[in-house]
Amino acid sequence: MRLITHNMLQCHVKNCNDNNFPLRLEEVEVELVEADFQADFLRNILGKLEWEALVNTAVQVGNTSLPATIPDNAADNEEFLKVLHNALLETHIQSGNMVCPNCQHVYPVKDGIPNMLLAEHEI
Numbered sequence: 001m002r003l004i005t006h007n008m009l010q011c012h013v014k015n016c017n018d019n020n021f022p023l024r025l026e027e028v029e030v031e032l033v034e035a036d037f038q039a040d041f042l043r044n045i046l047g048k049l050e051w052e053a054l055v056n057t058a059v060q061v062g063n064t065s066l067p068a069t070i071p072d073n074a075a076d077n078e079e080f081l082k083v084l085h086n087a088l089l090e091t092h093i094q095s096g097n098m099v100c101p102n103c104q105h106v107y108p109v110k111d112g113i114p115n116m117l118l119a120e121h122e123i
């Protein structure tokens with residue numbers, strides 16, 4: 001699971017509607033997988049990202065290269081786009097747990113796949 005996916009996941013346990021994002025990472029195993037650099041894709045996704053969550057998540061997996069705020073010239077800043085590319089698309093969570101900051105529900109990640117299924121009483 002790439003960090004871009006994690007940036008779009010929130011807890012969906014019944015009545016867990018506040019403070020349910022981003023899911024906290026615990027005991028994760030991270031793998032870097034090289035991917036083609038596509039500047040246009042990054043420019044398009046930029047406005048859709050929850051930036052603060054992404055920065056914090058990247059730090060949790062040992063990547064401290066993202067700036068605290070998106071630079072004003074982001075779209076033309078090749079250096080920034082490369083750093084973003086590495087964090088967002090090349091950083092994979094292979095295994096571990098994602099924990100809801102509100103209800104503490106644990107979503108496991110196994111073989112790179114997040115399991116977002118809930119038990120019947122949680123739906």
Ligand SMILES: [Zn+2]
Pocket residue numbers: 011012013016020100101102103104105
């Ligand atoms: Zn929750």
